[in-house]
Amino acid sequence: MAEATPRAARGHYHHGALRQAMIAAAEEVLAERGLGGFTLRECARRAGVSPAAPAHHFGNLTGLLTAIATLGFDDLATAMEAAVTAAQAEGRSRLAAIARAYVETALANPGRFRVVFGQRGMDRLDPAFRAAATRAFGILVREVRLSRGSPPLHRPGEKPAAYALDPDLPEVLLAWSAVHGLSTLLIDGALDFLAGEGGRQAFLDRHAARLFALLASALPATEGLAKDNAHD
Known part of the structure; x- marks a missing residue:
């Protein structure tokens, strides 16, 4: 059989x-x-x-893993864009919405998520992979910049390397590190001792709103940051 x-x-x-x-x-x-x-x-x-x-x-195996990672980036981008649309219609924080969408996408398909950010056998020069990765990262950059009142980047998806010169990059990295770190902790079960009987999804439902609101508030507006730096 x-x-x-x-x-x-x-x-x-x-x-x-x-x-x-x-x-x-x-x-x-x-x-x-x-x-x-x-x-x-x-x-x-x-x-x-x-x-x-x-x-x-x-x-080969690298090609298969690259195809899965491309789908993973597509998942993240699609979920984040849907979250932006819903948040805008409901008057909620767009940045907090994409943060939650990122974590929920990771929890929905942890195997794919691990491939996306894994170091094993990935063809990072594959055109489809690069396009999907750039799209997902571009959404994060756009929403962080909007939350800070920064002007949009000129055609950000055209030259990914240009993100390295973005003055808002530290804030982008803070947001990404926070949501990615939480996703990884939940997937690895490191927070299960806090989740209780409700499990990971219940834990996220309980704390996500405040957690991601704190994240959004931790990214000051560009003008205020410039004033703070002027006194350093």
């Missing part, structure tokens, strides 16, 4: 469906074993294809 599923799947996953099947199988492996137990052979086995079959779509 153990062989039935792969053999049955082998006739189904071909042409365009193979890519989706491999990604689904890969994320299943990631959820069960993490990156340490992740192999192309195991992903192919679960997708019901030969170990050589995925080469057409991904080339």
